[in-house]
Amino acid sequence: MKSIFVDWSKSSEWEFVGANLMSREAEDKLKNCPHVNKDSHYCQDCEVYPDDIYSENCPMYNYAYPLECHSQDLDENKIIRICQETACTVVYHPEHGYCLSLSGAGMDFSQSIAHAYMIAYALEGEELGCIDWDLLDDICISAPITVGKEIYLKILKELEKQYTITISNVRSRLNKIQEQLK
Numbered sequence: 001m002k003s004i005f006v007d008w009s010k011s012s013e014w015e016f017v018g019a020n021l022m023s024r025e026a027e028d029k030l031k032n033c034p035h036v037n038k039d040s041h042y043c044q045d046c047e048v049y050p051d052d053i054y055s056e057n058c059p060m061y062n063y064a065y066p067l068e069c070h071s072q073d074l075d076e077n078k079i080i081r082i083c084q085e086t087a088c089t090v091v092y093h094p095e096h097g098y099c100l101s102l103s104g105a106g107m108d109f110s111q112s113i114a115h116a117y118m119i120a121y122a123l124e125g126e127e128l129g130c131i132d133w134d135l136l137d138d139i140c141i142s143a144p145i146t147v148g149k150e151i152y153l154k155i156l157k158e159l160e161k162q163y164t165i166t167i168s169n170v171r172s173r174l175n176k177i178q179e180q181l182k
Helices: 017-031 050-056 076-085 110-120 133-138 149-181
Strands: 063-066 088-093 097-102
Touching (some): 017 088, 110 133, 110 149
């Protein structure tokens, strides 16, 4: 799987896009909260904790997984979905562009990373898009581990689709080689 090693503790050039966006949304909720005054940094009644939400959406492991999409393709709604529905967050670096990074720990998160790619690569009007080609062989397919059964089945369907394309391309290339050998 294509990844970039990053020491997040020394990463001043990286912007934590997902963490910033999720925290900003929580702060907006807090501003409209009837239970707290303007100096409060959280609301226990509404369960709004912007600082906790920020830290929950920061990278946990020292890897970033590049997204092959442009900023106009990765809108705030997709970033929010990635942060809410997967164990990933979105980070940005001027040289590397937008990347996914794990914000959770404890097991094989390949399904969650695949789900995050599918959200990020969804075309306009689609719920989910494709999985990054470099990740295909690394996704755990034995059972739903970090995603629910519905998402797991969508990941398997996408894997089937992408492997079918790969097989077709390889078969076509092999036929051309065999023709040249005649």
